[in-house]
Amino acid sequence: MVSRITLVAAATALVGCSLLVDNSGFVGEGGVPSDGGTDDGGLDAGPDAPSMPAVHIEPAAPSPGDALDAVIDTDSVDPLAAGAITYEYRWLRDGTDASVTTSGVPADTIALGETWRVEVTPVTTDGRRGAPGAAMVTVGNTPPTLRTVGLSTYRPIQNDVLEALPGSATDPDGDVVRIAYAWFVDDSPIAAETSSRLTIRSDWSVGSRVRVEARAIDTSDAASPSVESAEAIVVADVPRWRQLLPDRNRVVATVRDTHNERVVLVVEQPDATNHLWEHDLVSNRFVRLRPPTPVEGRFTVLSYLTSDARIFRVSDDGTIPRIDVLDTTSRGAESWSSVELSSPLVGLMTGGTYDAASGRLYLAIEDQGTFTHDLVRIDISGPSATPEHLSDAISAPIKAGAWVFAEERDEILVFGGEGSDAIHRIDLSSTSPTLEELATRLPAVLSYGLGTYDAASGRYLIGFGGNATGGALLDAWWFDPDDGSFQPVDVSAAPPSLGRGWIGVDHAGELLYWPGGENPFSYPLYELYAIDRTTNASAGVHVVGVDLPPGSFGGFAGRTARGMVMHGGTDRDGVVLGATWRLPYPSDSPFRTIDRLEPMPDPSTGEPGARTTLSSSATSPAFVFGGRDESGELVAGALFRFDETTWEALTTSATSPAPAARTGASLFEGCDTLTLFGGEVAAGLSDEVWRLSCGATCTWSQATLGGTAPSARTEAAISPSGVLFGGRSSSGVRSDAFYLPGCSTDWRPATLSQPIGPRMGHGMTAFVLFGGYDGADYHAETYLIEDRAGTGMVDVTEIVPPGDGDGTPAGRSRMAIADDFTLSRVYVYGGYYGPRPPLGAEDRVFADLWELRPR
Numbered sequence: 069m070v071s072r073i074t075l076v077a078a079a080t081a082l083v084g085c086s087l088l089v090d091n092s093g094f095v096g097e098g099g100v101p102s103d104g105g106t107d108d109g110g111l112d113a114g115p116d117a118p119s120m121p122a123v124h125i126e127p128a129a130p131s132p133g134d135a136l137d138a139v140i141d142t143d144s145v146d147p148l149a150a151g152a153i154t155y156e157y158r159w160l161r162d163g164t165d166a167s168v169t170t171s172g173v174p175a176d177t178i179a180l181g182e183t184w185r186v187e188v189t190p191v192t193t194d195g196r197r198g199a200p201g202a203a204m205v206t207v208g209n210t211p212p213t214l215r216t217v218g219l220s221t222y223r224p225i226q227n228d229v230l231e232a233l234p235g236s237a238t239d240p241d242g243d244v245v246r247i248a249y250a251w252f253v254d255d256s257p258i259a260a261e262t263s264s265r266l267t268i269r270s271d272w273s274v275g276s277r278v279r280v281e282a283r284a285i286d287t288s289d290a291a292s293p294s295v296e297s298a299e300a301i302v303v304a305d306v307p308r309w310r311q312l313l314p315d316r317n318r319v320v321a322t323v324r325d326t327h328n329e330r331v332v333l334v335v336e337q338p339d340a341t342n343h344l345w346e347h348d349l350v351s352n353r354f355v356r357l358r359p360p361t362p363v364e365g366r367f368t369v370l371s372y373l374t375s376d377a378r379i380f381r382v383s384d385d386g387t388i389p390r391i392d393v394l395d396t397t398s399r400g401a402e403s404w405s406s407v408e409l410s411s412p413l414v415g416l417m418t419g420g421t422y423d424a425a426s427g428r429l430y431l432a433i434e435d436q437g438t439f440t441h442d443l444v445r446i447d448i449s450g451p452s453a454t455p456e457h458l459s460d461a462i463s464a465p466i467k468a469g470a471w472v473f474a475e476e477r478d479e480i481l482v483f484g485g486e487g488s489d490a491i492h493r494i495d496l497s498s499t500s501p502t503l504e505e506l507a508t509r510l511p512a513v514l515s516y517g518l519g520t521y522d523a524a525s526g527r528y529l530i531g532f533g534g535n536a537t538g539g540a541l542l543d544a545w546w547f548d549p550d551d552g553s554f555q556p557v558d559v560s561a562a563p564p565s566l567g568r569g570w571i572g573v574d575h576a577g578e579l580l581y582w583p584g585g586e587n588p589f590s591y592p593l594y595e596l597y598a599i600d601r602t603t604n605a606s607a608g609v610h611v612v613g614v615d616l617p618p619g620s621f622g623g624f625a626g627r628t629a630r631g632m633v634m635h636g637g638t639d640r641d642g643v644v645l646g647a648t649w650r651l652p653y654p655s656d657s658p659f660r661t662i663d664r665l666e667p668m669p670d671p672s673t674g675e676p677g678a679r680t681t682l683s684s685s686a687t688s689p690a691f692v693f694g695g696r697d698e699s700g701e702l703v704a705g706a707l708f709r710f711d712e713t714t715w716e717a718l719t720t721s722a723t724s725p726a727p728a729a730r731t732g733a734s735l736f737e738g739c740d741t742l743t744l745f746g747g748e749v750a751a752g753l754s755d756e757v758w759r760l761s762c763g764a765t766c767t768w769s770q771a772t773l774g775g776t777a778p779s780a781r782t783e784a785a786i787s788p789s790g791v792l793f794g795g796r797s798s799s800g801v802r803s804d805a806f807y808l809p810g811c812s813t814d815w816r817p818a819t820l821s822q823p824i825g826p827r828m829g830h831g832m833t834a835f836v837l838f839g840g841y842d843g844a845d846y847h848a849e850t851y852l853i854e855d856r857a858g859t860g861m862v863d864v865t866e867i868v869p870p871g872d873g874d875g876t877p878a879g880r881s882r883m884a885i886a887d888d889f890t891l892s893r894v895y896v897y898g899g900y901y902g903p904r905p906p907l908g909a910e911d912r913v914f915a916d917l918w919e920l921r922p923r
Contacts, residue, residue, distance in 0.1 A: 118144040118153055118190040118198035125186060125203045131210030132180050133240045136173040144190035144198055151193035158200070160185040180241055182207045212239040214247070214284035214292045215575065216328045218348065218399045219300050220658035222358045223873050224268045224278065225921075226305040231658045232264045232280045232297065233348050233355070235329045236576075243286035250281045250294075268302055274872075276302040298400025301872075305921075308869040309850075309876050311356055312660050313917035314345040317619040317640050320367035324582070325377040326575045328399045331582070332357075334379065338878045338901055338912060340366055344394075344402060349596075353659050356874060363392045363404045369516065370468070375422040376572065380429060380448075386436060388413040391429065391448055410454040413444060418467035421480055423496070430473075430480060430494065432466055441466060443494070443503055459502040464492055466503070470517035472528055477521070477549065483530045484514030491547075508552040511545060512536070520571040522579060525601055526550070529557065529579065532565040540564035546604070558605040562597040571599075581606060617649045617662055619915030621900035624682040625831075625884035626690030630712055632886035632895050633665075633690045638680045640913035644698045646678030648710070651897070651917070654890035660917065662897070667710065673717030676708045681731040681882075688788075691742060694730045702750060704729035707742075707760070718766045726768045727758045732782030738790055739811035741766065745792065748782040753798060755780035757808070775814030778806045783882075785832035785840075789855045791818055791862055793837065794827035801826040801843045807860045816860045824851060824864060829881030829900070836867075836887065836894045836922050839880050846879030846901045852922050867922055877918045894920040 122142035127134055136159075144153050159168040162183050166173070178184065184207065187200035220231035237245045251261040253276050258266070268278070277299040284292040314335045320342070321334035333345045341364055344357040363381060371384035379394040389412040396402045413433050418441060420431035427449035432441045441462040444455045469485035469492070480494040482503070489510040494501050510530075517533030531544025542564040546555040565583040574580050579599045598609040623637025623645065631652040637645050648665045669675040679695035692708040706717035720726060727733075733747030733754075740761035746754050755778065757771040778784070781802060784795025790808040794801070803826040805818035827847065830840025837851045854863040869876060883899030896918045902911030 116148055117196055118146045118192055120144065120199040121155065121188050121190055121201040123186065123188045123201040123203050125184070125205045128205060130178065130184075130205055130207050131240050132178065132207060132242070133175055133210075134178065134207075135175040136178060136184055136186075136205070138171045138186040138188055138203070140188065140201075146192050146196075148192070148196075150196075153190045153192055156189040156191060158187045158189070160187070178207050180207055180209060209243075209286070209288045209290050210240040211290040212237055212243070212245045212284035212286050212292050214282060214295055216399055217280060217282040217295050217297050218328070218330075218346070218355065219280065219297050220353070220355060221310075222298065222300045222356075222400055223303050223310075224300050225303055225308070225310070225873075226268050226270045226272065226274070228268050228305075229656055229658050230266045230268055230278060230300060232266075232282060233351050233353065234264075234282050234284075235295075236350055237284035237292070238576075239284075239286050241286065243288065245284050245286050248283045248285055248291070251278065252281070253278050270305065272302055274302055274304045278302060298398065300400075303872045304870065306870060307852075307867045307922050308873045308920075310919045310921070311874040311877075311916060312354075312919055313616070313662075313915070314343065314354055314356070315619070315914050315916040316616070317913055317915045321372050321374070321379055321381075322570070322582075323374040323377065323379050323394075323396065324570055324572055324574075324580075325396050325399075326572065327377065327397065329575060330399075332377075332379075332394075332396045332402070334367060334394075336366065340364060342367070346399075357400065357402050359394070359402045359404055361404050363394070370417055370419075373417075373420050373422070373471070374570070375424060375473075378422065378424075380420075380422065382417045382431075384416060386414065386416060388415075388417065388433070391446065391453075393448060405451075407446070407448045407450070408452045409446070410452060413442075413455055415442070419469050419471050419482065419485075421471040421473040423473060423475070425475060430471075432462070432482075434467060435461075443501075445501075458500065462503050464503060464505060465490065466492060468515040468534075470514065470519040470530060470533065472519040472521055472530070474521035474523075474528070476523050476526075479549075481519075481528060481549070483519055483528075483547075484510055484517055484533070486515045487513060487536065488515070489513045506552075511554055511556075512541065512543060514541060517541070518565055518569055518571045518581070520573065520579075522573065522601070524573070524577060529571055529599065531557070531559070532569070532571075532581075532583070544599075555604065557599060558603075559597070559599070561606045561608060562595075578609075580609070617647070617664070617897070617915070618645070619913040620645055620884075620898045621880075621882040621913055622680045622682065623884060623898075624676075624690075624692050624695075625886055625897075626710070627688045627886040627888075628690055628710065628712055629688070631888075632884065632897075633710055634662075634884045634897065635676060635692055635710075636679045636682055636695065637884075637898070638913070640911075644678045644680045644696070646676070651886075651895055653888040653893070653895075656891070660895075660919070662917065668714040670706075670708070670715050670717040673706050673708075675715045679703050688737070691735055693735065693744070694733060694747065696731055702729040702731065707766075718760075718762060721765050721767045724767045725770065727756065727770075728754075730754060732784075732795075734784050734786040734792060734795075736786045736790060737788050738808065743790075743808070745786065745808075746778070746781050746784060746795070753780035753782055753796075759811075771813075773808070773813055773815055776806070776817050777815040778802075778804065783828040785827070785830050785837065787832050787853065787855065788834050789857070791832075791853065791855050793818075793824065793832065794830060794840065796828040801828050801841070803827065805862065807855075807862075809858060818860050818862050821861070821863045822866075824849075831883055831885030831896065833885060833887035833894055834889070835892075836920060837864075838885060838894070838896060838920070839877070839883060839899065841881040846881060848876050848879040850876065850920065850922075867920075877916065878912075878914070880914055883914070892921070892923050894922060896920070 159166045185204040189200040190198040216235040218233040224230045251258040281294045281296045318336045320336045331347045335343045372381040377397045381392040391407045415433040418434045429446045443458040465485040465488035470483040478497045482492040491506045513536035515534040519530040528547040535541040544557040569582045581597045597606045620637035624635045634649045676692045682695040690710045730747035730749045742760040744758040779797045781795035781797040786792045793805045807816045807818040826842040827840030850867040852865040880899030884897040
């Protein structure tokens with residue numbers, strides 16, 4: 069007698085569900101196929117067959133990219149108890165044998181829409197075969213994923229555009245994905261606003277809260293769960309400054325945030341406060357964040373440590389009363405908090421790491437008297453904590469070592485230290501963990517190194533930092549903790565790190581390295597490198613800011629029809645620059661770019677080249693004249709005009725005189741093509757006025773003027789209408805003003821409606837005066853300047869931005885400044901703050917970009 073295998077018909081129609089075939093009898097040779105048409109493989113055991121196993125397939129709802137596994141829920145039983153039972157596997161794709169006889173199907177074998185069935189046949193030791201247990205699944209569509217969305221600003225201004233910045237949208241099925249947006253103001257949906265940009269309406273009240281929700285949707289309309297941004301707070305459309313780029317010369321701490329696909333930057337201000345910025349790795353954009361309680365105090369290399377999405381800052385004055393914690397996991401809602409210590413730690417932090425699972429910090433605290441270390445554990449899950457001393461007076465050379473926490477191995481390894489090639493281990497599985505030195509040594513001395521544990525390979529990646537002689541170490545290795553072996557990693561494609569970069573696994577499992585450096589954004593290039601686990605080599609994968617200018621001061625800045633143009637200047641290392649950059653406008657975009665230009669040189673004269681301490685300009689088109697070269701010598705020669713794409717060296721009459729080479733002169737449109745006043749020549753300060761008139765050729769003529777003229781001076785500022793203010797004369801920094809309208813033959817004193825203090829190196833546009841140096845302090849005041857045409861009267865109104873925005877640029881001099889008439893905006897880039905040049909340790913060369921809305 070042969071029992072038939074019966075199936076519940078409705079069950080076979082379930083998509084994505086496992087199917088359990090139950091046969092309570094036995095099957096003889098040549099039994100009926102359980103799928104109604106496929107050979108069951110010849111069942112020959114008869115009444116003594118082993119029982120049918122109960123099986124299912126994982127995952128129950130597979131998608132392309134998933135591997136399939138047959139899982140036995142109930143093992144077969146041999147009625148004769150002849151020994152262990154083995155199983156034979158047979159997989160069918162859409163009813164046809166798939167030639168897979170293992171318990172699993174590789175991920176690259178399955179495809180969308182396929183139906184997969186597994187038959188698991190029990191076989192006894194003497195060859196008796198039982199009825200197969202079977203299960204079936206259908207490969208379905210998988211919704212895409214989207215983890216995060218941020219905003220272009222969290223202080224949007226009325227009438228401005230706010231932009232959503234989504235993370236990477238990925239689809240396991242390879243479908244094309246689009247992002248759908250829904251905008252809300254004060255938690256109410258905004259009808260018909262479904263694009264990535266939203267204009268902040270003028271009738272929305274100041275303080276309104278705006279957020280966006282985003283979903284990724286594939287071609288089958290399968291959607292990811294919605295993610296939402298933090299709220300942006302609307303601010304009034306009144307005169308204010310808006311910061312568009314951080315000061316990349318003063319990035320003092322960084323942390324990677326893998327979930328939100330970004331790097332978070334702590335940027336130090338001249339007053340020792342700190343601003344917070346994110347660099348969005350998807351859009352390559354910088355966004356100013358607004359933590360409600362910014363932390364004060366300077367960051368030094370050994371005053372902070374990081375883990376994914378967190379920064380921990382401790383005191384660096386020998387006493388640690390608290391731990392400041394920056395939590396960046398909620399994008400746009402970052403916040404600082406402080407954990408007060410019940411008993412302050414005495415000494416300097418020399419290293420540490422964070423165990424996120426337990427909420428505990430592990431720190432090494434150096435006793436400055438004996439230069440030994442205490443190992444301390446601190447539970448920072450609450451507002452206060454009692455430090456737990458795990459071990460005292462450790463003499464190991466772990467200062468400036470690379471601390472790496474491996475959750476999977478329940479351990480911390482400390483690689484190297486100042487002058488050390490040792491490796492130390494903290495066993496976190498112990499009830500009283502302490503520091504033990506391993507017998508294995510590093511291949512080289514390593515200090516301020518970088519490291520991570522790579523769970524995918526079960527190895528540590530360690531290296532970079534400093535070498536035995538204090539130089540940079542451009543070496544890295546895989547370290548296998550099980551056998552103690554090292555394998556070199558080819559990181560020749562990447563620059564060295566000086567301890568402020570990081571290595572870690574990103575959200576997609578890719579191993580990334582950021583060199584960082586002493587000042588990680590000091591130079592135009594900012595790049596992430598991937599380290600391939602198979603080839604053991606690094607390659608650049610994410611280049612950012614290649615076309616951002618370095619911080620600089622003393623360069624030329626002028627205005628053209630297309631935007632603010634900058635040329636030359638001096639960077640923070642004292643290098644004289646020769647590149648040309650342009651901030652394009654008009655634009656109402658929430659982001660502004662500064663583009664590196666490659667102008668065509670003049671066919672006969674070339675281009676201006678590297679020069680600094682140039683003349684200030686209030687002209688359109690833009691001119692470059694004078695300055696100093698790399699050796700500090702005054703630059704003589706042609707006057708260059710920039711016409712958007714080409715440098716033109718203006719041809720001057722061979723019979724006419726020309727102004728001597730100089731720095732710090734004031735150029736303005738004035739009369740004819742160009743008017744020049746003052747500056748510093750080889751013989752000293754000048755009070756000359758030169759006028760340039762261009763036709764087929766250009767002719768310089770020195771003007772002999774009457775009236776009340778300004779004294780000889782340099783670094784004065786002048787408006788396009790001819791209002792001159794300040795500068796440095798032989799008697800010091802000046803606060804007087806003069807007026808030379810058009811082709812007038814007389815200087816006039818200019819009367820200011822309110823006084824402005826002494827200034828030199830300040831900037832002046834058609835309607836704004838900003839910054840400058842008075843011989844002691846650098847100024848950040850901003851004044852609206854309105855010339856009463858032809859009268860010599862100048863209305864002066866100080867612009868005091870409200871306290872609900874980005875604040876104001878720090879005081880500075882010699883910055884690039886120009887105005888955009890179309891949108892009535894003023895832009896400031898870079899500048900200098902600190903003691904007088906040459907550059908010293910406390911000097912600051914800015915690399916930030918600000919936009920002023922003066923009206």
